[in-house]
Amino acid sequence: MCREDIYGLFAGRLRNLLREAIPDPEALQEVRLRAERPLLVLYDGEEYGVSGEGRLIRSAREGCRVTADELREALEYLCGYSLYAFDEELKQGFLTVPGGHRVGVSGKIVMENGRVQCVRHISCLNIRLSHQICGCADAALPYLISDGEVCHTLIVSPPRCGKTTLLRDLIRQISDGTACLAGRTVGVVDERAELAGAYLGIPQNDLGMRTDVLEGCPKAAGMMMLLRSMSPQVIAVDEIGSEEDGYALENVFRCGCRLIATVHGTSLEDIHRKPLLHRLAEGNLFERYIILGGDPPGRIREICDSDGACLFAGQRKESVPCG
Numbered sequence: 001m002c003r004e005d006i007y008g009l010f011a012g013r014l015r016n017l018l019r020e021a022i023p024d025p026e027a028l029q030e031v032r033l034r035a036e037r038p039l040l041v042l043y044d045g046e047e048y049g050v051s052g053e054g055r056l057i058r059s060a061r062e063g064c065r066v067t068a069d070e071l072r073e074a075l076e077y078l079c080g081y082s083l084y085a086f087d088e089e090l091k092q093g094f095l096t097v098p099g100g101h102r103v104g105v106s107g108k109i110v111m112e113n114g115r116v117q118c119v120r121h122i123s124c125l126n127i128r129l130s131h132q133i134c135g136c137a138d139a140a141l142p143y144l145i146s147d148g149e150v151c152h153t154l155i156v157s158p159p160r161c162g163k164t165t166l167l168r169d170l171i172r173q174i175s176d177g178t179a180c181l182a183g184r185t186v187g188v189v190d191e192r193a194e195l196a197g198a199y200l201g202i203p204q205n206d207l208g209m210r211t212d213v214l215e216g217c218p219k220a221a222g223m224m225m226l227l228r229s230m231s232p233q234v235i236a237v238d239e240i241g242s243e244e245d246g247y248a249l250e251n252v253f254r255c256g257c258r259l260i261a262t263v264h265g266t267s268l269e270d271i272h273r274k275p276l277l278h279r280l281a282e283g284n285l286f287e288r289y290i291i292l293g294g295d296p297p298g299r300i301r302e303i304c305d306s307d308g309a310c311l312f313a314g315q316r317k318e319s320v321p322c323g
Contacts, residue, residue: 100197175208
C-alpha cells in the first residue's frame with residue numbers, strides 16, 4: 001500500500017493531517033472519524049490521536065476534532081459523491097471502497113417490518129485499511145497438508161490478530177498452488193467483503209486464479225450455494241458462529257469438500273466452551289487448529305491436530321517437509 005492510496009481515501013483537512021502524521025502507511029490499521037470528537041488512528045497496534053499540526057500523539061483527548069461537516073464530506077468522498085450506489089451496503093453497516101478497504105458506519109437506524117431500511121444521521125466512520133500480505137501463510141500451509149490434501153482447518157484468533165489476513169493468503173496459495181500442493185478450486189463466502197475486498201464486483205485483493213467469490217452473502221446460505229453450483233474443492237469462510245453456520249459446515253464435511261474457517265477465540269479450551277464449536281471439535285471434524293495471538297499481529301502461537309497435539313509452536317522461519 002503506497003502513501004497516496006491512503007491519502008486518496010480522504011478529503012480536505014483530514015487528508016493533509018494524515019499525510020503529515022503517518023510515517024509508514026503499512027502500519028496504519030484504522031482511522032476513526034466521530035462527529036465533534038477527536039480524530040483517532042490505530043497505528044502499529046497502538047491508538048493515537050492526531051494533533052492539529054499533523055503529529056501522532058498519545059493523548060487522544062488533545063487531538064484535533066472532526067467536525068460534522070468533515071465527517072459528512074468524508075463519507076460522500078468515499079462514495080464518489082454517489083451515496084445511492086452504496087445504499088444496500090450501508091444497510092449492512094459498512095461499505096467497501098477501492099483498494100478493498102472497509103468503512104464501517106454508525107448512526108440512526110431506520111427499521112421497517114423488522115428490516116434495516118437505511119442509516120441516517122451518520123455519526124461515526126471506521127475506515128479499516130486492507131493489508132494483503134502475500135507470503136504470510138508460508139509457515140502455516142505445510143502443516144495443513146496431509147497425503148496431498150488440504151486439512152479441514154479452523155483459525156482461532158482474538159480480534160485484530162491477523163486471522164483474516166492469514167486466511168486470505170491461505171486462499172491465494174491453495175488456489176494458485178505451491179511446491180507442496182497442486183492448485184485447488186476454492187469457493188469463498190465473503191459475507192462482509194473483507195477477504196476479496198471487492199469494489200463494484202471486482203476483487204481488490206489477490207485470492208488466486210482458481211477462486212470464486214460470493215460477496216455479501218450470509219455464510220450458511222453461501223456455502224450451500226457454492227456446493228450446489230460451483231463444485232469447489234475447498235471452501236473458505238471468515239468468522240463462523242451461528243447455528244446455521246454449524247449445519248452448513250457439517251454439510252461441507254459430508255460432501256467431501258475441504259474447509260478453512262476462522263472464529264474469534266484465544267485457545268482450544270475457549271473453542272470447547274462454545275456449544276457449536278464444541279460439537280464440531282468433539283466429532284474431530286477439524287483436522288487442524290491454528291491459534292493466533294501475541295505480538296506482532298499475525299503471530300502463530302501454535303498449530304494443533306484434531307486431538308490437540310501441538311505440531312508447531314511459535315513463529316518459525318525454517319521450512320518443513322510437505323505432508
